[in-house]
Amino acid sequence: MSRISIVVFATFLAIISMSEGMSLRGLGxxxxxxxxxxxxxxxxxxxxxxxxxxxxxxxxxTEIIATLKGTAQEIxxxxxAPWVxxxxxxxxxNRKP
Known part of the structure; x- marks a missing residue:
């Protein structure tokens, strides 16, 4: 394989992997x-x-994220933990009908 082919292939892989991450974030x-x-x-x-x-x-x-009063900080x-x-x-x- 030529050096140009390797660079083109590596660039292609980088673009695909970046677009995959962005598309997931775009979907929330x-x-x-x-x-x-x-x-x-x-x-x-x-x-x-x-x-x-x-x-x-x-x-x-399973992740539980709490938003705090006043500061809106997420924790x-x-x-x-038993209380959690x-x-x-x-x-x-509350979710069940």
């Missing part, structure tokens, strides 16, 4: 887990809203 899907660190301390009184994200092909973990919650498990149960019970 992150190509990785959102939560790197989680909070296990009780912060229930500080929480304004909570979102539950089920596992996806890009992240095998990932530890799904193994209660929050999950409440969210799931």
């Amino acid at each position: 899907v992150e190509p990785r887990c959102r939560c790197i660190e989680t909070e296990s301390r009780r912060i229930g009184k500080l929480i304004e809203s909570v979102e539950l994200f089920p596992p996806t092909p890009h992240c095998e973990d 990932c919650l530890d799904t193994k 498990k209660k929050v999950i149960q409440k969210i799931l019970s």
Whole structure:
């Protein structure tokens, strides 16, 4: 293979991989887990809203992201913490018809 062919092929692969990541973000899907660190301390009184994200092909973990009152800061919650498990149960019970 010539050097030009290798450069063209490498550029093609780079463009395809970049467009795949952008298309997933455009659909509201992150190509990785959102939560790197989680909070296990009780912060229930500080929480304004909570979102539950089920596992996806890009992240095998269930993720819970809480938005804090006043600051609108988003914090990932530890799904193994007992108080967070209660929050999950409440969210799931509210979703059922």
